[in-house]
Amino acid sequence: MTTRTTDSHVTQPEPYRWQGVDLLAYKEADGTFRSVTRQVLTDAEHGQGVSLRYFEVGPGGHTTLEKHEHTHVVIPIRGRGSALVVDRVVELELNDVVFVPSWGWHQFRAADDEPLGFLCSVTVERDRPVRPTADELEELRRDPALAAFLRV
Amino acid sequence: MTTRTTDSHVTQPEPYRWQGVDLLAYKEADGTFRSVTRQVLTDAEHGQGVSLRYFEVGPGGHTTLEKHEHTHVVIPIRGRGSALVVDRVVELELNDVVFVPSWGWHQFRAADDEPLGFLCSVTVERDRPVRPTADELEELRRDPALAAFLRV
Numbered sequence: 001m002t003t004r005t006t007d008s009h010v011t012q013p014e015p016y017r018w019q020g021v022d023l024l025a026y027k028e029a030d031g032t033f034r035s036v037t038r039q040v041l042t043d044a045e046h047g048q049g050v051s052l053r054y055f056e057v058g059p060g061g062h063t064t065l066e067k068h069e070h071t072h073v074v075i076p077i078r079g080r081g082s083a084l085v086v087d088r089v090v091e092l093e094l095n096d097v098v099f100v101p102s103w104g105w106h107q108f109r110a111a112d113d114e115p116l117g118f119l120c121s122v123t124v125e126r127d128r129p130v131r132p133t134a135d136e137l138e139e140l141r142r143d144p145a146l147a148a149f150l151r152v
Numbered sequence: 153m154t155t156r157t158t159d160s161h162v163t164q165p166e167p168y169r170w171q172g173v174d175l176l177a178y179k180e181a182d183g184t185f186r187s188v189t190r191q192v193l194t195d196a197e198h199g200q201g202v203s204l205r206y207f208e209v210g211p212g213g214h215t216t217l218e219k220h221e222h223t224h225v226v227i228p229i230r231g232r233g234s235a236l237v238v239d240r241v242v243e244l245e246l247n248d249v250v251f252v253p254s255w256g257w258h259q260f261r262a263a264d265d266e267p268l269g270f271l272c273s274v275t276v277e278r279d280r281p282v283r284p285t286a287d288e289l290e291e292l293r294r295d296p297a298l299a300a301f302l303r304v
Binding site for chain 1: 158159160161162163164167168170193194198199200201202204222223225227229235237238240242245247248249250251252253254256271273274275
């Protein structure tokens with residue numbers, strides 16, 4: 001149901017809303033995330049085997065804690081927030097490059113008073129994310145920084 | 153000779169200079185470009201078959217007018233400028249998405265008083281750019297907007 005465009009120049013009639021690109025729910029609501037939207041900026045038809053998406057997490061919101069075989073390259077371009085990447089929590093500055101390797105745990109959180117918007121590149125062909133088991137979650141939470149950060 | 157990093161979080165000790173990423177010349181000087189630097193942010197080792205580069209064109213500068221089979225996805229993240237994409241000149245706003253299809257002519261120019269910095273995604277395996285022949289250049293210049301824009 002995504003409208004995408006291969007126009008040579010995709011403008012923003014308002015900031016961070018690209019012309020001809022649908023504003024989508026991040027995924028079906030399952031209680032594991034909060035206040036997240038998605039816009040698919042490029043996909044298979046752009047000829048690189050990757051899809052570039054823009055995610056925006058509202059103030060106080062977060063993405064799902066998950067891992068998968070495919071990698072992520074993430075670049076924050078709006079607001080402020082932090083992320084769990086593999087086994088540590090990092091504060092994000094605009095235009096930082098975040099690399100989530102295969103099977104690395106990850107979760108993104110916006111600041112309480114600002115959104116967090118980021119570009120996220122993935123391969124077009126990719127596996128489904130998996131969420132932590134109770135045992136895995138317990139193990140992650142042994143690190144106090146992660147225990148304080150994680151939202152599930 | 154590029155130093156790259158697969159650190160999970162690549163910060164910027166100063167804006168638009170990524171930690172552990174070399175600042176490179178755009179290409180060997182051949183008189184076809186002016187005032188351009190390059191940083192390779194991701195490459196084959198990031199597992200997506202693409203490389204994400206950051207190019208910065210200094211005030212008044214420009215990239216080479218060229219075309220090739222591989223595509224470009226370009227997102228300006230600093231400053232101001234304009235571009236020839238295929239057959240028209242577009243003014244660039246931050247976070248616009250520019251798509252250069254296979255064999256589309258393209259050239260990027262910074263404003264006279266501001267740099268133009270942009271992310272540019274390409275496949276890791278790609279063909280070499282070609283520059284216009286005298287005949288092709290003459291044809292491009294039949295359009296007055298292109299004639300005024302192009303720098304060769």
